[in-house]
Amino acid sequence: MRIVPHLLGAAIAVALLSTSIQAAELTGTLKKIKESGSISLGHRDASIPFSYLGNEPGQPIGYSHDLQMKVVEALKQQLGLPELKVRYTLVTSQTRIPLVQNGTVDLECGSTTNNVERQQQVDFSVGIFEVGTRLLTKKTSGITDFADLKGKNVVTTAGTTSERLIKSMNAEKQMGMNIISAKDHGESFLMLESSRAVAFMMDDALLYGEMAKAKKPDDWVVVGQPQSYEIYGCSVRKGDPEFKQAVDNAITATFKSGEINDIYSKWFLKPVPPKNLNMNFPMSDELKKLIANPTDKAAEQL
Structure with missing residues (x-):
């Protein structure tokens, strides 16, 4: 078959034009990912079972991480990047927002609460989990509710909404608590386990995660x-609506397909690393509603 030179040249020109138009249509983070061939994912090291380090060095695992990887798979298809490289960046409660803001991290999925204050700093995907802030304590401590914390040492994790709530409660109700702000959830539980605090305030699902890795899980409640x-x-x-939409689409598709049920069961109803203990944390009615009707609003906006 003989190809006329000027027709071949025209075909190449059209192909190049199509590619340039496609590239021009991409903006913000999507353009950055397409051009670099890589995406930076923010992860935690001890937010069991949402995002934490597994047995492989530098390799995060968890419920939120599985959803994060669903986004990566969707981006591979959307951007035509089957070999998209994933770069992991460890974040803490204090650094997660700044590292997203300054571009070090493209997407952070862990145990980050969507609230009105944080919405001024970053945008949030549709919700991936719903929790209640409660207390972890020894079964023999005599602590049954927040009123029992008066005059006691209480630990929480720095940079979390629980820290803000417990400090506000302490001031408003003049409870005389000594509030210890630990650097991460692991350190918070260590404070509790070593009797330097009588209770650890945090999101209930994270507290169950700490129980699962305790030396004697049955000692705690x-x-x-x-x-x-x-x-x-x-x-x-x-301010990057195209990337946020891509993230939302991937998460919502995971919800609609029913895959979310397998992911939930894997991390909350079956044995999880590092001690292969079962959290026995059934899906709440609130989370079922969130999955059925995805929203990027904070709980206080609903």
Whole structure:
């Protein structure tokens, strides 16, 4: 078959034009990912079972991480990047928002509460989990609710909504608590386990995660009337609607397909690393509603 040179040249020109138009249509984070061939994912090291380090060095695992990887798979298709490289960046409660803001992290999925204050700094995906803030304590401590904490040492994790709530409660009700702000959930539980605090305030699902890795899980209990209900979301840079939409589409598709049920069961109803203990944390009615009707609103906006 003989190809006329000028027709071949025209075909190449059209192909190049099509590619340039496609590239021009991409903006923000999508353009950055397409051009670099890589995406930076923010993860935690101890937010069991949402996002934490597994047995492989530097390799995060968890419920939120599985959803994060659903986004990566969707982006591979959307951007035509089957070999999209994933770069992991460890974040903490204090650094997660700044690292998303400054572009170090493209997508952070862990145990980050979507609230009105944080919405001024980053944008959030549709919600991926809903929790209540409660207390973890020894079964023999005599602590059954927040009123029992008066004059006691209480630990929480720095940079979390639980820290803000317990400090506000302490001031408003003049409870005389000594509030210890630990650097991460693991350190918070260590404070509790070593009797430097009588209770650990945090999101209930995370407290069950700490129980699952305790030396003697049966010694502990989660108690107290929830002081707030919070929705976790994946955080992305503010003002990048195209990327946020891509993230939302991937998560919503996972919800609609029913895959979310298998992911939930894997992390909350079956044995999980590092000790292969079962959290026995059934899906709440609130989370079922969130999955059926995805929203990127904070709990206080619903």
